[in-house]
Amino acid sequence: MENPEITDDLIAAHGLAPDEYAEILRLLNRPPTLTEIGIFSAMWNEHCSYKSSKRWLRLLPSDGPQVICGPGENAGVVDIGDGLAVVFKMESHNHPSYIEPYQGAATGMGGILRDVFTMGARPVAAMNSLSFGAPDHPRTRSLVAGVVAGIGGYGNCFGVPTIGGEVRFHPAYNGNCLVNAFAAGIARADRIFYSAASGVGRPVVYLGAKTGRDGVGGATMASAEFDDTLEEKRPTVQVGDPFTEKRLLEACLELMDSGAVISIQDMGAAGLTCSAVEMGDKGGLGIALDLDLVPVRESAMTAYEMMLSESQERMLMVLDPEKEAAARAIFDKWDLDFAVVGETIAEDRFIVRHQGAVRADLPLRALSGNAPEYDRPRAAPPAPPPLGDVPPTDAIDGLRALIGSPNHARKAWVWEQYDHTVMADTVVPPGHGAGVVRVHGTTKALAFTADVTPRYCAANPFEGGKQAVAEAFRNLICVGARPLAATDNLNFGNPEKPEIMGQFAGCIEGIAAACRALDMPIVSGNVSLYNETDGQPILPTPTIGAVGLIERLGERIAGPARPGDIAVLLGPPGRHLGQSALLWEMWGRAEGDAPPVDLAAERAAGAFILAERAAIRACTDLSDGGLALAAFEMAAAAGCGLAIEEGDTAWFFAEDQGRYLLAVPAEHAAGLVALAGQQALPARAVGSFGGDLVALGPASAPLADLVTLWSGAFAAALG
Amino acid sequence: MRTAVVVFPGSNCDRDLAVAFARATGRPPAMLWHKDTELPPGLDLIGLPGGFSFGDYLRCGAIAAHAPICRAVADFARAGGHVLGVCNGFQVLTETGLLPGALIRNANLRFVCRPVGLRVETATSAFTQGYARGQAITLPIAHHDGNYVADPATIDRLRDTDRIAFTYLDNPNGSAGNIAGILSENRRVLGMMPHPERAADPALGPGDGTPLFAGLATALANA
Numbered sequence: 003m004e005n006p007e008i009t010d011d012l013i014a015a016h017g018l019a020p021d022e023y024a025e026i027l028r029l030l031n032r033p034p035t036l037t038e039i040g041i042f043s044a045m046w047n048e049h050c051s052y053k054s055s056k057r058w059l060r061l062l063p064s065d066g067p068q069v070i071c072g073p074g075e076n077a078g079v080v081d082i083g084d085g086l087a088v089v090f091k092m093e094s095h096n097h098p099s100y101i102e103p104y105q106g107a108a109t110g111m112g113g114i115l116r117d118v119f120t121m122g123a124r125p126v127a128a129m130n131s132l133s134f135g136a137p138d139h140p141r142t143r144s145l146v147a148g149v150v151a152g153i154g155g156y157g158n159c160f161g162v163p164t165i166g167g168e169v170r171f172h173p174a175y176n177g178n179c180l181v182n183a184f185a186a187g188i189a190r191a192d193r194i195f196y197s198a199a200s201g202v203g204r205p206v207v208y209l210g211a212k213t214g215r216d217g218v219g220g221a222t223m224a225s226a227e228f229d230d231t232l233e234e235k236r237p238t239v240q241v242g243d244p245f246t247e248k249r250l251l252e253a254c255l256e257l258m259d260s261g262a263v264i265s266i267q268d269m270g271a272a273g274l275t276c277s278a279v280e281m282g283d284k285g286g287l288g289i290a291l292d293l294d295l296v297p298v299r300e301s302a303m304t305a306y307e308m309m310l311s312e313s314q315e316r317m318l319m320v321l322d323p324e325k326e327a328a329a330r331a332i333f334d335k336w337d338l339d340f341a342v343v344g345e346t347i348a349e350d351r352f353i354v355r356h357q358g359a360v361r362a363d364l365p366l367r368a369l370s371g372n373a374p375e376y377d378r379p380r381a382a383p384p385a386p387p388p389l390g391d392v393p394p395t396d397a398i399d400g401l402r403a404l405i406g407s408p409n410h411a412r413k414a415w416v417w418e419q420y421d422h423t424v425m426a427d428t429v430v431p432p433g434h435g436a437g438v439v440r441v442h443g444t445t446k447a448l449a450f451t452a453d454v455t456p457r458y459c460a461a462n463p464f465e466g467g468k469q470a471v472a473e474a475f476r477n478l479i480c481v482g483a484r485p486l487a488a489t490d491n492l493n494f495g496n497p498e499k500p501e502i503m504g505q506f507a508g509c510i511e512g513i514a515a516a517c518r519a520l521d522m523p524i525v526s527g528n529v530s531l532y533n534e535t536d537g538q539p540i541l542p543t544p545t546i547g548a549v550g551l552i553e554r555l556g557e558r559i560a561g562p563a564r565p566g567d568i569a570v571l572l573g574p575p576g577r578h579l580g581q582s583a584l585l586w587e588m589w590g591r592a593e594g595d596a597p598p599v600d601l602a603a604e605r606a607a608g609a610f611i612l613a614e615r616a617a618i619r620a621c622t623d624l625s626d627g628g629l630a631l632a633a634f635e636m637a638a639a640a641g642c643g644l645a646i647e648e649g650d651t652a653w654f655f656a657e658d659q660g661r662y663l664l665a666v667p668a669e670h671a672a673g674l675v676a677l678a679g680q681q682a683l684p685a686r687a688v689g690s691f692g693g694d695l696v697a698l699g700p701a702s703a704p705l706a707d708l709v710t711l712w713s714g715a716f717a718a719a720l721g
Numbered sequence: 722m723r724t725a726v727v728v729f730p731g732s733n734c735d736r737d738l739a740v741a742f743a744r745a746t747g748r749p750p751a752m753l754w755h756k757d758t759e760l761p762p763g764l765d766l767i768g769l770p771g772g773f774s775f776g777d778y779l780r781c782g783a784i785a786a787h788a789p790i791c792r793a794v795a796d797f798a799r800a801g802g803h804v805l806g807v808c809n810g811f812q813v814l815t816e817t818g819l820l821p822g823a824l825i826r827n828a829n830l831r832f833v834c835r836p837v838g839l840r841v842e843t844a845t846s847a848f849t850q851g852y853a854r855g856q857a858i859t860l861p862i863a864h865h866d867g868n869y870v871a872d873p874a875t876i877d878r879l880r881d882t883d884r885i886a887f888t889y890l891d892n893p894n895g896s897a898g899n900i901a902g903i904l905s906e907n908r909r910v911l912g913m914m915p916h917p918e919r920a921a922d923p924a925l926g927p928g929d930g931t932p933l934f935a936g937l938a939t940a941l942a943n944a
Contacts, residue, residue: 245773249730424737425737440924
């Protein structure tokens with residue numbers, strides 16, 4: 003059925019709106035072939051075209067003296083000095099992971115790693131941000147087990163250390179889990195590879211694994227009316243092969259060293275279609291493909307299937323023809339496919355030939371240039387209920403409620419399933435705020451963190467968007483890293499609902515304001531919409547992945563605290579209990595506004611810590627769980643108790659922003675507090691480290707007991 | 722002293738092991754491709770690195786054991802050469818028969834990456850002479866299939882002939898006899914699941930892997 007009748011149902015089954023189809027007819031002056039409809043639907047769906055979000059993404063700052071390449075390529079590129087660059091991005095694999103958690107998460111990991119090494123960088127660190135439904139929801143345990151095993155199975159074999167991330171649980175994710183995968187790599191700053199094709203008549207080369215029917219229509223949707231071979235056409239789950247990805251990495255880096263690569267693009271969503279169009283479009287060239295030359299692993303594949311297959315571990319490249327023999331030898335060495343499947347052409351056409359016929363002949367630039375763009379109606383999401391009375395709470399009871407919840411328990415059950423020490427450059431493993439890896443062969447290090455507080459984003463999208471960036475900023479500061487830049491992974495519900503668009507727009511405006519104020523341009527990112535089931539959307543979850551630079555490894559804030567150190571609170575005492583973790587974990591209440599974020603204060607506090615880092619032994623920011631949880635985590639990391647002065651529930655559990663808890667050697671404490679005072683920064687000694695009790699005012703408990711609860715709660719609920 | 726590191730297509734600790742060899746010996750190792758059939762002359766030590774040699778979709782190390790280079794490595798070992806197999810390298814050594822027993826899936830079925838406490842069971846080998854017998858050390862592990870199994874007679878023989886190099890203080894994977902690493906009969910082949918090469922860089926803190934490489938360099942420089 004290469005050319006069935008184009009019916010309204012067929013058009014709708016490809017996710018094309020009637021006015022979008024009218025635009026296709028206008029562009030072509032004739033009805034499209036089936037293959038052409040597939041190509042349009044692949045290019046114009048939300049996932050590839052960003053048609054609902056594009057208008058808003060333009061608000062995000064993406065420039066700065068450190069930025070070598072901002073959004074629009076496979077990943078962002080940022081200068082880290084000495085001729086090196088860090089290349090990074092975060093991307094979601096939410097829908098596939100809910101359907102098939104192991105392979106969904108594994109191929110999410112595969113996709114983000116390819117994005118990084120496509121640009122010529124060797125991946126050196128990975129993180130992931132995971133959101134699941136309530137711990138007692140019937141699907142949650144198996145999703146957690148599958149997703150974590152899938153990420154580990156792929157990343158561990160590939161050989162990249164997973165050094166950070168976050169895991170949360172909330173009933174709003176019962177029907178849609180979120181799997182956001184981050185990867186970063188190191189490249190020579192003067193040797194970054196881009197996707198823009200150049201030169202007419204140059205070979206277009208297919209690299210990597212063979213093409214099968216997996217994921218056909220992953221970006222579109224086939225319907226029952228399509229034809230009567232539904233079972234054969236039904237999108238099959240993509241299956242990851244990290245061993246092939248590892249070989250593809252090594253072969254691509256060797257190929258790039260050989261000088262044979264003019265441009266290169268990985269095949270992700272809508273594989274061959276998206277990658278070919280992208281390379282032609284960016285280079286102002288046309289592309290002609292001959293599908294008879296594509297390496298396939300299934301028989302009788304149609305042009306439609308080959309153009310829409312999402313088989314993994316594949317790349318497309320424009321080759322310097324003089325170096326073809328050397329390039330082919332590299333792929334032979336690694337036992338990977340290398341096939342010339344087409345050429346660049348001068349005309350603005352995307353021509354696809356298969357079995358002696360032209361299956362598609364489209365204006366190439368229009369495929370991306372004329373993609374629809376919507377300014378969808380938006381409405382302010384409903385305000386949360388006001389904050390009611392908060393009963394007086396014994397601080398240790400409150401702390402136990404937090405550390406006994408899978409949300410705030412130690413996540414070692416998760417990250418011990420990820421190899422976080424491969425490459426032998428890991429400085430700070432997961433579980434301590436930002437993860438840190440050394441830049442191999444140098445004394446520099448990079449810090450990585452992934453953050454968002456969806457409770458805040460739901461209550462107040464603008465402040466929630468700001469807060470996600472501010473928390474990422476603080477986590478980098480805590481290890482003594484200078485924040486460099488960020489990537490965003492924007493997960494939301496159905497954008498056709500005005501209140502969801504309201505959340506989306508509000509969060510973006512908040513992220514943009516914070517990124518501007520904190521000099522953290524967004525250099526790459528990804529949008530995942532339609533995270534809804536039965537009309538129930540997820541919490542708005544704009545994950546921020548951020549990267550910071552430690553110029554000299556010896557100058558980082560290494561921790562841990564030691565007995566006798568003074569606990570210094572940098573920032574004002576807490577007052578804001580609205581949307582706090584305590585409210586939610588203790589009483590299941592989501593009330594009040596999100597804490598406001600004072601960006602000037604964030605910047606000043608961060609600058610102070612970096613300037614005075616030599617006097618600071620350990621540092622953590624105050625976020626979920628406020629002072630009490632920050633103090634406990636510092637004590638647990640140090641294996642030593644602490645005492646914090648008495649205060650009310652807000653003193654211990656409020657989540658006012660812009661605050662840090664510092665462990666300062668006693669001889670430096672008074673001086674540091676005085677110095678902060680001179681800069682009009684609130685700072686005060688609030689306790690000290692020592693002994694084996696955690697004492698929060700008059701309430702206390704043995705550190706060892708609390709650590710047992712904290713260390714076991716995750717596995718008890720989900721293991 | 723001349724060293725070499727074998728590179729299978731899915732090795733991912735080959736660089737890390739090479740860095741550790743180079744740091745200890747002052748000389749970068751030769752990197753041996755799995756399709757090679759001959760070794761460079763004059764080698765004293767060959768490393769089989771961690772990773773997923775051929776994807777390990779079947780038994781870990783099973784396909785690697787049949788790679789052309791492994792025939793040369795086996796000849797080298799039988800001729801008295803020193804071979805260090807770490808993690809996947811240990812799995813390859815059991816698959817080639819250079820070491821007894823096998824490494825099966827961890828008892829809890831999950832991949833595990835964490836620092837573990839080990840006891841050095843013997844200081845009588847080029848690999849362990851940098852430690853004291855009975856010394857407690859900490860090294861990272863990162864594996865899915867590190868559960869050492871062998872028939873009781875083999876375990877007894879390993880114990881009776883002082884060929885157990887390291888045991889776990891708190892068994893992370895179900896290994897028989899808490900075994901983390903074993904020596905060959907001539908004590909010149911060591912297979913171990915923990916990664917000494919990830920704990921051998923002074924810039925990243927005191928590393929208990931350092932004495933292994935330093936001990937090897939001393940022993941083989943004097944050989």
